[in-house]
Amino acid sequence: MDSRAILAEIPRLRRYARAMLGNRTAADDLVQDTLERAWVRLSQWRSGSDLRAWLFSIMHNLRIDQLRRPTVSTQSIDEDDFEAPTRATQNDALEVKDIETALGELPDEQREVLLLVALEEMSYAEIAETLSVPVGTVMSRLSRGRERLRRIMDGQPLAARLKVVR
Amino acid sequence: MSHLPISEDELQAYVDSALPEARRGEVADYLAAHPEESERVRSYQAQKQALRALFNPVLDEPLPEKLCVLSSPPVAKASSPKSGFLARWSLERIAASVLIGAISGLAGWLAHGQYTPERMARLTPLSYQAAVAHAVFSPDVRRPVEVSAEHEDQLVAWLSKRMGTPVRPPKLGALGYELIGGRLLPGNVGPVAQFMYGDASGQRLTLFLSTENVSNQETAFRFAQEGKVNVFYWIDGTFGYALSASIDKDELARVATAVYDQIERK
Numbered sequence: 001m002d003s004r005a006i007l008a009e010i011p012r013l014r015r016y017a018r019a020m021l022g023n024r025t026a027a028d029d030l031v032q033d034t035l036e037r038a039w040v041r042l043s044q045w046r047s048g049s050d051l052r053a054w055l056f057s058i059m060h061n062l063r064i065d066q067l068r069r070p071t072v073s074t075q076s077i078d079e080d081d082f083e084a085p086t087r088a089t090q091n092d093a094l095e096v097k098d099i100e101t102a103l104g105e106l107p108d109e110q111r112e113v114l115l116l117v118a119l120e121e122m123s124y125a126e127i128a129e130t131l132s133v134p135v136g137t138v139m140s141r142l143s144r145g146r147e148r149l150r151r152i153m154d155g156q157p158l159a160a161r162l163k164v165v166r
Numbered sequence: 167m168s169h170l171p172i173s174e175d176e177l178q179a180y181v182d183s184a185l186p187e188a189r190r191g192e193v194a195d196y197l198a199a200h201p202e203e204s205e206r207v208r209s210y211q212a213q214k215q216a217l218r219a220l221f222n223p224v225l226d227e228p229l230p231e232k233l234c235v236l237s238s239p240p241v242a243k244a245s246s247p248k249s250g251f252l253a254r255w256s257l258e259r260i261a262a263s264v265l266i267g268a269i270s271g272l273a274g275w276l277a278h279g280q281y282t283p284e285r286m287a288r289l290t291p292l293s294y295q296a297a298v299a300h301a302v303f304s305p306d307v308r309r310p311v312e313v314s315a316e317h318e319d320q321l322v323a324w325l326s327k328r329m330g331t332p333v334r335p336p337k338l339g340a341l342g343y344e345l346i347g348g349r350l351l352p353g354n355v356g357p358v359a360q361f362m363y364g365d366a367s368g369q370r371l372t373l374f375l376s377t378e379n380v381s382n383q384e385t386a387f388r389f390a391q392e393g394k395v396n397v398f399y400w401i402d403g404t405f406g407y408a409l410s411a412s413i414d415k416d417e418l419a420r421v422a423t424a425v426y427d428q429i430e431r432k
Contacts, residue, residue: 003237006236007237010229010234010237011224011225011226011227011229012225014224014225014227014229014233015224015225018221018224019217019220019224031233032232032236034386035233035236035237036236036386036387037386037387039419040387040398040419040422040423062386099213099217099220100220114213115217115221117182118218119218119221119222123184124179124184139174139175139178142178143175146181146210146213147206149213150206150209150210150213
């Protein structure tokens with residue numbers, strides 16, 4: 001595994017983790033855990049296969065592990081925490097803020113798919129492989145997630161289009 | 167010409183420009199005739215744009231040092247001259263800081279009676295405890311362990327009893343490391359166990375097991391370098407594990423993975 005290839009993936013892993021967790025410190029910790037696990041499991045990576053998909057699936061699995069066992073979260077205090085926000089502010093209309101809040105209210109599994117589609121621009125098949133679920137599951141999570149996000153942002157009741165899932 | 171009905175999946179694929187050209191036109195026609203669906207699709211497209219606008223700036227942020235470091239292969243990192251910073255954390259210093267930590271913890275306890283396990287555990291993290299225990303016992307040629315591997319059954323029974331939970335040394339013979347034996351050690355607030363292994367060349371490796379302050383947590387593998395001792399440590403269920411040796415990080419990672427796998431399989 002090539003250092004430069006890994007280095008090139010880190011910003012994308014950070015962006016996705018930030019969007020998933022909504023918290024800079026927690027997101028960077030998750031990326032750190034992901035990279036550490038990747039080095040430990042290096043032997044499981046088939047050279048020539050998609051490095052990004054492999055790293056994203058490691059991150060996904062780590063996150064599942066974390067969710068399964070509620071951990072005592074620790075916040076490390078370093079200078080990063082005192083940095084001024086660096087994201088672009090020109091679009092800081094209510095709309096953008098609203099989507100961040102609304103995104104946080106989505107179930108994890110729906111948020112995951114939405115973000116892999118919107119940010120990573122992965123194909124549905126790639127997402128299915130990354131998350132180890134059938135493509136049909138990806139599609140239903142995408143559909144339900146998008147509709148739910150729309151309703152949260154519009155302030156509409158959620159029940160309307162949500163059906164009981166078998 | 168008859169058009170197939172438009173499925174929900176196809177509407178989603180339309181949002182993501184993932185439909186074949188011909189079908190795309192048909193969906194567009196359908197949307198033109200169904201304003202409510204058209205509005206829904208527009209709203210989904212706007213969501214995508216908004217998510218990108220919100221999170222793309224993360225791509226341009228400078229990378230934190232702790233992540234940059236992890237882009238390098240661990241072997242190169244271990245042998246690189248840049249490890250000078252870590253080398254400065256000699257074992258003497260660690261031992262001193264552990265001692266200072268223990269004294270100040272004890273002083274706090276005596277002064278205020280506010281003793282808590284969490285507080286002590288924070289003073290001497292698992293990786294430090296393990297590295298110091300490794301540095302103290304592994305060079306001992308004649309008495310490296312309290313109970314030797316010849317009496318493995320006794321060792322297991324004794325440590326399990328003292329730790330209050332079943333404890334068993336993993337088998338690492340396939341990786342060239344044979345069990346030498348084990349011992350009981352004082353941890354932050356109670357007993358911890360250490361198993362020692364050796365290979366044909368005399369290289370020693372210790373596995374440190376603690377049940378302190380680890381309930382209901384799980385962490386990924388973490389790596390620490392304490393002087394010449396490399397440590398991989400992780401928490402799984404009721405145990406904190408730390409594997410220490412003066413071998414390179416890659417080799418140690420292989421052993422750590424084997425230990426982890428054996429524990430998982432139980």
